[in-house]
Amino acid sequence: MTVIHSTFTLERTYTATPSRVFDAWADPAAKARWFGGETHELDFRAGGREVTTGTAPNGTKLAATSTYHDIVPGERIVYSTTLTGGDTLATVSTTTVELLPDGDGTRLVLTEQGTFLDGAEEPAWREQGTGDWLDKLGEELK
Template sequence: MTVTHATFTLERTYNTPPARVFDAWADPAAKARWFGGETHELDFRTGGREVTTGTAPNGNKLEASSTYHDIIPDERIVYSTTLTGGDTLATLSTTTIELLPDAGGTRLVLTEQGTFLDGAEEPAWREQGTSAWLDKLGEELK
């Protein structure tokens, strides 16, 4: 039984105002396009939930379930997430998204603090996956 704690920060600059970046996060149809998953449900409000499902390479069902704790329109989003593979809890994390005005665009700063259990997921895998969906968000905003 192992527990690994990790924190990472990713930054992206998008050539669009913070309100547009925030809307791409808040709108269920837009979020489903860039975030991915086999199924995606979003109740974007403080106390609301987001559930995304998929299938791991080994065939296990994956479920990411998030709860939104703090939402300040066009400025900040804070949520916690559990990731399960089959019936096994793989990770628990807290993520903060900051949307900062930057020369007519937006600098997005994402910081994630995670607890990774029993090698079911590695911090580097999470960082790589998160980086990929931030790139997809950039495509959505074009």
């Protein structure tokens, strides 16, 4: 039984305004396009939930369930997430997304604090995957 605690921060700069970046996060159809997964449900409000499912390369069913705790339109999003593989809890994390004006665009700063359990997921995998979907968000905003 192992526990690894990890924190990472990723930054992206988008040519879209903070309001536009926020809207791409808040709109269920837009979020499903850039976030991915086999299924995606989004109730974007404080206390709302997001559930994304998929399948790992080894065939294990994955489910990421997030609860939104703080939403300031165009400025900040705070949520917690659990990731399970089959019936096994892999990670529990808290994520803060800050949307900062940057000229005519936005500097997005995402900080995630995670607890990784029993080797079911590695912090480096999470950081890489998060960076990949932030890049897809950039494509969505073009």
